[in-house]
Amino acid sequence: MTRWFEDIATDETFPLGGHTFTAEEIIRFASAYDPQYFHIDPELARHSHFDGLVASGWHTVCVGHRKMVDALFAEEERLRRQGQEPGVSGPSPGVNAMEFKAPVRPGDTVSYELLVTGKRPSNSIPGWGLLFNRLTATNQRGELVYRADLVGFSKLRDYRMPLRLRLLLALTRVPVIGALIKRGS
């Protein structure tokens, strides 16, 4: 979430909201990215073991990602309204595991939920931390649609020594305040 890395509690669950999939959008996504017959042709799909049109698993995952981004933006807004400076989310290095469990059919509503399972400072990028997130997607019957173990970058708030020094240097150039700092040191 868009909090500073230090403020993110592990084992905290964030509901991300739901999405109802229409046949039109299932076919549109699959035509671009996963044009297998059971994702694009309702008639032919009846011959598959799904016995009808189902969404590409990647489609359900991309919608889940959008839900996560929307939740990040909402959290950012909430923190700003409270007069706090929100944290910074970065790009993701990867996905440890993704399991597709139940198919999504036209009219199904999928609810998404994010659980932060762990975090650690990044070894490769100074000033950033890694978040380990579990995303679960569930349909309106309570069946698990997919489960994903995601990794994301989040900026460290407390990695600020060079910035503070730069700020102090800038302040010494301001009349009165600069003189006070010099007198104090």
Next chain:
Amino acid sequence: MTNPVTKDRRHFEDLAVGEVIELGATTVSKEMIITFAREFDPFPFHLDEAAAKASLLGGLASSGWQTGALSLRMLVDSFLSRVASCGGLGFKDLKWKNPVMVGDTIGGTVTIAELRRSASHPQWGIVTLDFDVRNQRHKPVLTMRLANLVECRDPEPAA
């Protein structure tokens, strides 16, 4: 019962470990990146050139999910559309190695890493596919291991 859609396609028995599938090539335009990002990944660094330059990515780059989806599209065109595929089970160890920038052309290979019959469904086999997606400079952009179900021609093979 024979599936009329897939009866003439390659079945589980026709696949071999070690087979290498050439993915072809896809050039990623600024318009593709922005259209996808608006719908699924509206971070400023996927939508706006200035914001992208200031980010860890260093320039306008596709959403990692788009890179994955485009890799899947290339697999469908070069392999899954000719196989009696019955859907994906998921993937693991997906790594976004380098960002895909505007104008990059991605391609690469997928290798059949494993073949095993489903323990619970004798009519299906599971093919495990290793992706090695690269850009036009042969730098890796995405790797992952994907598992897909494939119909067996003979549900109970002779021992």
